[in-house]
Amino acid sequence: MEQEYIITVFSENKVGLLSQITTVFTCRSVNIESLTTSESAIHGIHKFTIVVKTTPERVEQLVRQIEKRVDVLRTFVYTADQVVQQEIALYKVNRSRNVERLVRDHNVRILEIDPDYIVVEKTGHKAETQALFELLQPYGVQQFVRSGTVAVSKSERELLNEYLEEFERRCQREKDKNNTDLKIS
Amino acid sequence: MSGSQALIESFLIEGVDTLFGYPGGAIIPVYDALYDYRDRIRHILVRHEQGAVHAAQGYARVSGRVGVCLVTSGPGATNTVTGLADALMDSTPLVLVTGQVGSSLLGTDAFQETNFVGITQAVTKWNCQVKRTEEIPAAIAKAFYIARSGRPGPVVVDITKDAQCGMAPFHYKKVTAIRSYIPVPDPDMACIEEAARLIDRAQHPLVMVGQGVVLGNAEAELKDFLEKSGMPVASTLLGLSAVPTDAPQYVGMLGMHGNYGPNIKNRECDLIVAVGMRFDDRVTGDPAHFAENARVIHLEIDPAEIGKIIPADVPVAGDVRETLPLITSRIERRSHNAWIAEFRECDRVEYDAVIRRAIHPESGHIRMGETVDAVARAYGNDAVLVTDVGQQQMFAARYFGFRRTRSIVTSGGLGTMGFGLPAAIGAKLGAPERDVVLFVGDGGLQMTIQELATIYQSQVPVKIILLNNSFLGMVRQWQELFYHSRYSFTRMVNPDFGLIARANGIGYRCVERREELADAVAEMKETPGAFLLEVRVENEENVFPMVPAGAPASDIRFE
Numbered sequence: 001m002e003q004e005y006i007i008t009v010f011s012e013n014k015v016g017l018l019s020q021i022t023t024v025f026t027c028r029s030v031n032i033e034s035l036t037t038s039e040s041a042i043h044g045i046h047k048f049t050i051v052v053k054t055t056p057e058r059v060e061q062l063v064r065q066i067e068k069r070v071d072v073l074r075t076f077v078y079t080a081d082q083v084v085q086q087e088i089a090l091y092k093v094n095r096s097r098n099v100e101r102l103v104r105d106h107n108v109r110i111l112e113i114d115p116d117y118i119v120v121e122k123t124g125h126k127a128e129t130q131a132l133f134e135l136l137q138p139y140g141v142q143q144f145v146r147s148g149t150v151a152v153s154k155s156e157r158e159l160l161n162e163y164l165e166e167f168e169r170r171c172q173r174e175k176d177k178n179n180t181d182l183k184i185s
Numbered sequence: 186m187s188g189s190q191a192l193i194e195s196f197l198i199e200g201v202d203t204l205f206g207y208p209g210g211a212i213i214p215v216y217d218a219l220y221d222y223r224d225r226i227r228h229i230l231v232r233h234e235q236g237a238v239h240a241a242q243g244y245a246r247v248s249g250r251v252g253v254c255l256v257t258s259g260p261g262a263t264n265t266v267t268g269l270a271d272a273l274m275d276s277t278p279l280v281l282v283t284g285q286v287g288s289s290l291l292g293t294d295a296f297q298e299t300n301f302v303g304i305t306q307a308v309t310k311w312n313c314q315v316k317r318t319e320e321i322p323a324a325i326a327k328a329f330y331i332a333r334s335g336r337p338g339p340v341v342v343d344i345t346k347d348a349q350c351g352m353a354p355f356h357y358k359k360v361t362a363i364r365s366y367i368p369v370p371d372p373d374m375a376c377i378e379e380a381a382r383l384i385d386r387a388q389h390p391l392v393m394v395g396q397g398v399v400l401g402n403a404e405a406e407l408k409d410f411l412e413k414s415g416m417p418v419a420s421t422l423l424g425l426s427a428v429p430t431d432a433p434q435y436v437g438m439l440g441m442h443g444n445y446g447p448n449i450k451n452r453e454c455d456l457i458v459a460v461g462m463r464f465d466d467r468v469t470g471d472p473a474h475f476a477e478n479a480r481v482i483h484l485e486i487d488p489a490e491i492g493k494i495i496p497a498d499v500p501v502a503g504d505v506r507e508t509l510p511l512i513t514s515r516i517e518r519r520s521h522n523a524w525i526a527e528f529r530e531c532d533r534v535e536y537d538a539v540i541r542r543a544i545h546p547e548s549g550h551i552r553m554g555e556t557v558d559a560v561a562r563a564y565g566n567d568a569v570l571v572t573d574v575g576q577q578q579m580f581a582a583r584y585f586g587f588r589r590t591r592s593i594v595t596s597g598g599l600g601t602m603g604f605g606l607p608a609a610i611g612a613k614l615g616a617p618e619r620d621v622v623l624f625v626g627d628g629g630l631q632m633t634i635q636e637l638a639t640i641y642q643s644q645v646p647v648k649i650i651l652l653n654n655s656f657l658g659m660v661r662q663w664q665e666l667f668y669h670s671r672y673s674f675t676r677m678v679n680p681d682f683g684l685i686a687r688a689n690g691i692g693y694r695c696v697e698r699r700e701e702l703a704d705a706v707a708e709m710k711e712t713p714g715a716f717l718l719e720v721r722v723e724n725e726e727n728v729f730p731m732v733p734a735g736a737p738a739s740d741i742r743f744e
Contacts, residue, residue: 012365015314020306027307064489070311070331073365167364174361 005059006083006151009048010073010160024065030054034148051149074163085151089129092119094140106132188318188349189218195325198357201253204228205237209257212284214349229643232635234261236607238268242277243611246594251278251332258284259297269339270308274598278337280328288316288345301343310338318351330360335368336487370488372503380482380499381515387456389524390416396423397461403506404590410513415520417528419447421462423597426587436528439468441732442579446531448741454479461505464494474737484508538743539729550723551699553580553652561585563706568620571612573605573629576658579728581624603632609647627653627679637689640715648709651719662727682719692716
């Protein structure tokens with residue numbers, strides 16, 4: 001059955017990698033619900049957060065195809081309950097008494113107030129930012145934009161660090177093996 | 186030293202002795218440098234860049250080395266795309282260096298500029314653009330490492346003209362690891378144990394061998410495994426020659442035009458041991474009905490292939506050269522003689538229904554199968570077989586026979602017509618001590634026929650057997666079987682191939698009558714240098730057996 005998955009991809013910061021990753025989805029006709037990318041906590045390593053609705057079998061195939069790209073370090077897949085996730089939405093709305101009441105009730109941040117309009121920001125899950133949008137719409141939303149999902153896993157261990165440590169051990173093993181080979185020959 | 190010199194020095198360190206290429210504006214600096222290396226690197230001037238890539242593929246497939254190509258930007262580069270796609274599908278290690286316009290012109294629609302890194306993203310294992318002279322050695326080192334490690338594949342390095350011309354000190358360091366890339370996954374020992382347990386219990390097992398065994402140089406490890414397990418073994422098209430055709434446990438080729446036994450009996454199997462293969466749809470037919478009663482052990486170096494088509498009960502990721510011995514050491518020595526005898530019975534059925542009339546027809550025009558058989562016998566089943574794509578490919582794969590590994594070069598995954606002639610050139614250069622014979626149809630030959638001039642210029646002694654039926658035979662066969670014999674644009678009105686051969690300085694003979702066939706094959710074999718033997722075969726012959734596309738493999742039919 002289809003469900004929502006949050007895929008996080010850690011990659012080298014290489015030109016064209018975004019397109020390499022999105023191609024994995026497009027050539028299998030899987031629609032990307034949202035995608036964000038930025039540098040990760042580790043300098044030089046980029047993190048993609050991709051939200052898709054698909055089946056468990058499909059998502060596993062997608063992950064393997066993404067990991068197959070030479071410049072991708074690791075890819076992890078989560079269901080919604082395994083991550084803490086947020087989106088940010090900006091609303092530019094006509095000023096009116098009702099709007100100001102909605103803004104107060106919904107605990108949003110006011111970014112700018114102009115005689116004609118007000119710009120507010122709300123962070124939350126998509127359902128929450130969408131709900132506010134629908135409430136504001138009757139009063140005239142001039143512009144509306146929502147970011148993609150950003151997420152951090154609830155896992156205690158940083159899985160990417162484990163991978164990088166494993167890589168170091170692997171290199172050391174190879175080096176040791178080669179040294180032994182040299183000694184033998 | 187200049188970037189161009191640095192490129193060639195890098196090639197030398199990586200052991201390159203042959204380049205397949207075609208000069209042009211954006212790669213002239215490299216060709217200028219190459220002029221001083223003529224004593225150390227052989228350059229084969231092809232007649233079209235597609236030919237350069239296919240030739241490099243042929244070279245790589247028979248030698249196990251990385252094939253290397255050199256072409257210019259724009260059209261030179263785009264002409265290679267088919268070859269790259271072919272090499273990616275068939276896991277062939279290639280490094281293609283393309284010239285690119287100067288870095289200050291990038292993105293300006295300059296003369297002969299294309300975004301080649303963008304274009305080739307989907308048809309390469311890895312690619313990169315180099316804009317600075319000092320980065321050339323590191324890019325080449327990485328390219329060779331990626332092309333040949335793990336599951337091999339094609340790599341493109343696109344070098345701007347200013348980077349080729351600039352000067353920088355030369356330092357070369359071979360790449361042995363990349364942190365974002367695990368070429369060979371570590372095998373899971375629990376899976377190895379489980380695989381051994383299933384193998385010991387199996388009553389009707391079948392081993393399916395793919396090209397992974399050849400690419401991993403694991404033929405000896407496979408032989409040990411087969412001897413101890415006693416299992417019957419079948420091969421994919423690209424896995425052919427990994428096991429000798431006359432090996433006692435060998436039961437034939439899988440696939441749409443494969444042998445009867447391995448297709449019909451897959452539903453009786455209780456265990457499939459897939460070794461370095463990827464369950465292509467031409468092998469499985471309808472995957473829902475493929476080996477539906479069998480547990481599947483899948484030994485494969487590319488984790489993305491495990492479970493992609495056929496779910497693996499026991500996934501054994503890793504290099505088959507490492508994983509096969511781990512399993513062999515854990516299993517009991519067994520024999521499956523009664524089970525193998527059932528395959529032999531299938532062989533007899535297939536012989537009576539198809540093979541006898543394919544290779545020993547008594548009347549009518551010459552048949553493709555009998556031609557393949559005559560050539561194979563003339564060479565003692567020990568030549569390197571190169572094929573194009575289509576009916577001749579299937580007849581050749583079925584009837585040629587193999588004694589040693591790396592003896593077939595064919596376009597499997599992509600099915601590239603026009604592959605054969607340039608691939609044969611590369612194969613002969615990669616294995617000069619071996620006889621190289623090419624089977625090609627009249628359609629495929631004309632797709633890359635200009636490479637006959639490459640054969641002439643570089644004096645490459647390949648033996649070309651043109652099976653001329655004046656049709657695009659495989660499509661015609663489908664039209665006959667599935668489209669009510671409506672032969673829509675598959676009839677070929679061909680030029681005089683004898684004149685073309687002679688124009689290219691290549692020996693030629695044409696046969697139409699069965700009585701002359703053996704003599705003509707002997708003449709081809711004994712003539713020094715390249716030879717084109719045109720065999721005018723039955724126009725409307727079909728390849729059988731055949732599994733209709735999308736049907737279960739066990740729906741294999743004889744007519």
